[in-house]
Amino acid sequence: MPKPDTAAALAAVDKHFDEFVEELQQLCRIRSRRQEPEQMEATAEFIAGSVRRWGGEAEIIPWEQSYPYVLAEVPGEGDKALLHFTHYDVEVEPAGDDADWISPPYAAEIHDGRLYARGVADDKGVVMSRIHAAAAWKLAGLTPPVTNRIIFEGKKWLHSPGLGSFVQAHADRLASDAALWENSWLDGEDRLLLKLAEKGVLYLRLTAQTLPRDLTSQNTALLPAATARLAAALAQLQQPDGTVTIPGFADDARPPTDEERALLEKVAFDGDFLRKRAQVDRFTGDLDDQGAAVAIRTVPTLTVAGFAGGDMRDDVTLGIPSTASAKLEIRLVPGQDPDRVLGCIRDHLAATGFGDLRIEVMATSRPNLTDHRDPFVALVADAARRVYGTEPVIEPYTQWIGNQGVIADLPIVGVGVSRADSGVDGPNENIRLDDYKAGIKHVIEVMAALAVAE
Numbered sequence: 001m002p003k004p005d006t007a008a009a010l011a012a013v014d015k016h017f018d019e020f021v022e023e024l025q026q027l028c029r030i031r032s033r034r035q036e037p038e039q040m041e042a043t044a045e046f047i048a049g050s051v052r053r054w055g056g057e058a059e060i061i062p063w064e065q066s067y068p069y070v071l072a073e074v075p076g077e078g079d080k081a082l083l084h085f086t087h088y089d090v091e092v093e094p095a096g097d098d099a100d101w102i103s104p105p106y107a108a109e110i111h112d113g114r115l116y117a118r119g120v121a122d123d124k125g126v127v128m129s130r131i132h133a134a135a136a137w138k139l140a141g142l143t144p145p146v147t148n149r150i151i152f153e154g155k156k157w158l159h160s161p162g163l164g165s166f167v168q169a170h171a172d173r174l175a176s177d178a179a180l181w182e183n184s185w186l187d188g189e190d191r192l193l194l195k196l197a198e199k200g201v202l203y204l205r206l207t208a209q210t211l212p213r214d215l216t217s218q219n220t221a222l223l224p225a226a227t228a229r230l231a232a233a234l235a236q237l238q239q240p241d242g243t244v245t246i247p248g249f250a251d252d253a254r255p256p257t258d259e260e261r262a263l264l265e266k267v268a269f270d271g272d273f274l275r276k277r278a279q280v281d282r283f284t285g286d287l288d289d290q291g292a293a294v295a296i297r298t299v300p301t302l303t304v305a306g307f308a309g310g311d312m313r314d315d316v317t318l319g320i321p322s323t324a325s326a327k328l329e330i331r332l333v334p335g336q337d338p339d340r341v342l343g344c345i346r347d348h349l350a351a352t353g354f355g356d357l358r359i360e361v362m363a364t365s366r367p368n369l370t371d372h373r374d375p376f377v378a379l380v381a382d383a384a385r386r387v388y389g390t391e392p393v394i395e396p397y398t399q400w401i402g403n404q405g406v407i408a409d410l411p412i413v414g415v416g417v418s419r420a421d422s423g424v425d426g427p428n429e430n431i432r433l434d435d436y437k438a439g440i441k442h443v444i445e446v447m448a449a450l451a452v453a454e
Contacts, residue, residue, distance in 0.1 A: 004448040008140035013132070013440050016139055020440070021115070021433060023050060024128045028108035028117035032088050032124075032154070040067040040154050043088045047127065047152050048072070054135035056148075061170075066162035067154030071173060074134040076144035080450050083176035084130040085407065087153040090119030092425055100427035114430040121418035125431045125439070126182040127152060129417050133443035145451035149176055159201060159363035164406040174408065178376040178450060180443065181404055181414035186435060187268045188420060192384045192392045192442070194377065195414030197297075198402035200332035200367035202341055205360040208233065211322035214311070219320060226324040227309040233354040234304055234326060237345070241284050244302045248344045254335030254369070256298050260396040263372060267395050268420070269293035297397035300336060303329045327362070331401055334369035368405035368412065372396045376411040379453055383445035384415075387438050415442060 013020070027050075032043035047070050048058035056074035063069050067089070095105075095118065103109040105118035117124070130150055137144040151174070153163065167174060184195045208230040211223060238244050256264065271289035275281065283292050309324025311317040332338060342361065349357055370377065372394050384392040404412055417439035423429045 003452045004142075004145040006444055006448045008142060009136040009444050010441050012136040012139040013437060013444070016136070017437055020128070020132045020135075021110075021436070023132075024120070024125065024436070025108040025115065025117070027124050027128060028115070028120050029106055031106050032090050032119065034067070034089050034091070034156055037067070040089065044068045044070050044152070044154060047088060047131075050128070050131050051150070054131060055138045056131075056134060061166075063162045063166050066156050066160070066166070069154070069166055070150075070152035071170060072131075072148075072150040072152065073173070074144055074148040074150075076147040076447075076451075078145060078451055080145075080453070081147040081149055081176040082447060082450055083174060083179040083407070083410065084148065084150040085153070085179060085404065086127045086130060086150065086182045087123050087155060088127055089153075089155050090122070090124070090425075092122060092158065095425055096427045098427075102428055105427075105429075110433070113434065114432050115436070116428055116430045118429055121185070121416075121422040121429050121431050122424045123182050125417040125436055129436065129439045130180070130443060133440045133447065136440065136444055137447075144447055146447050148447070149174055157363070159203065159365055159401075160403040161363070163403050167406050167408070171408070176408070176410060177453075179407060179410045179412045180380075180446065181412050182416060183398070183400055183402065184414040184416040185418040185420055185422065186388075187393065189268070189390070190388065191390050192388055192415065193267070193395050194380055194384070194392050195395045195398050195400075196370040196372055196377065196412070197334055197395075197397050198368050198400055198404050199398070200336065200338055200365045200405070201363055201401040202330040202332060202338040202361070203363035204328040204330070204342075204345070205325055205362055206230065206233065206328060207323060207325040207358040207360070208356075209323045209358070211320065214319045214322045217318045217320050223320055225310075225320045227321045229354070230307070230309065230324040230326055230357070233349060233352075233357055236348065236352045236354065237328075238302055242301065242303075244300070246302075246344050246348045249302075249341060250300050250336070252335050252337060252340065253298075253300055253333050256294070256397060260372065261294060263394050263396050264294050264297065265290060266393055267293055268393075269296075296399045297395075298333055300333050301331045303331075305329045331399075332367045333397070334367045336367060338364045338366060365401065365403040366405040368402075369396070370411045370413065374411040375453065376450075377413055379449045380413045380415065380446055383442055383449055386445055387442045415439070
């Protein structure tokens with residue numbers, strides 16, 4: 001088929017943009033916080049209603065370990081299908097103080113060309129941009145050139161434990177030629193970042209128990225404290241600067257190629273901002289900004305995310321802690337297998353005399369990587385050039401953790417509608433309306449190009 005003419009669909013975006021923005025505001029006024037089940041269900045209902053309003057099909061599907069999924073389809077011409085992944089829950093990370101907002105976080109007000117709302121950048125702007133991109137073809141009196149299939153996820157847990165089983169159960173309804181992920185933005189030079197990877201995660205709880213119950217500390221010379229034992233075990237896992245010392249930990253980590261390193265060098269990294277925010281003068285290992293930009297994306301890490309044990313009341317207490325626990329967040333890079341890494345940790349603890357520690361797996365996901373040479377990446381990049389008028393930045397590795405690897409063996413490219421200064425998950429989270437319009441148009445151009453791709 002000849003390449004579809006996008007002119008009418010792009011013109012429909014301009015003509016109906018105020019209507020699109022109003023609908024986005026309506027979605028942003030729903031408090032889709034994981035702590036509020038009724039609001040999460042109301043959000044799913046709103047999204048399904050929007051898809052149907054614009055001529056698509058949508059089903060709300062309750063699912064294990066998750067709030068309801070919305071599975072949508074907007075039929076298109078030809079035999080090509082484009083899969084979109086988005087999520088509708090907000091406050092993915094600590095959200096800060098509501099009092100710091102210039103307008104209430106769920107008022108969804110517009111100030112100086114920006115829409116301010118909790119979750120508008122992550123991820124409600126993307127949610128509605130995919131719906132509105134398909135709607136633009138309909139509003140122009142046309143059928144979309146490809147079938148659009150969309151997963152709208154409402155997470156109960158950050159690591160999306162229900163996503164894998166959901167995808168497996170609905171594989172026939174998700175079958176597609178390529179996928180657009182939700183995680184990306186424009187940098188300070190108006191360049192769209194095309195994100196091609198996500199780190200995996202292995203989240204553990206380690207527990208040491210040395211006594212049946214806490215006993216008086218007059219016996220410390222005779223009895224072991226769980227806090228001391230756990231601290232000693234953690235010291236076997238990494239050096240004080242965070243360097244992991246577990247044998248075999250990174251053996252299967254895929255090193256970036258020379259081409260990928262060259263691409264990473266083009267990704268903006270504001271080292272001064274991070275050093276100022278962290279109130280440090282230098283990065284670990286004295287990395288310069290270029291080295292830091294590569295390390296943050298390609299080095300697997302282990303973080304002791306929490307440590308608990310003993311009596312921490314504001315009083316003088318006399319006791320030997322009988323139990324202590326720590327949470328470990330391990331970020332995995334492409335090539336690493338969480339089960340193999342878990343085995344390395346178990347073996348190392350046993351070899352160093354800490355085989356008695358209890359290990360609980362709290363979360364796991366596999367890292368994923370799309371080859372930057374995949375034709376779909378070039379297609380998405382070319383569409384970005386037409387819409388934004390700038391050269392997009394291809395980011396072959398990212399520092400973000402996720403679960404995209406369960407989707408399918410598809411090329412997956414992350415594109416979004418926000419910016420590096422959008423304040424994701426913090427006070428005054430916002431997107432620029434111009435970026436929202438461009439994001440819709442970019443997806444339209446991707447649809448048209450995919451329709452004729454070989």
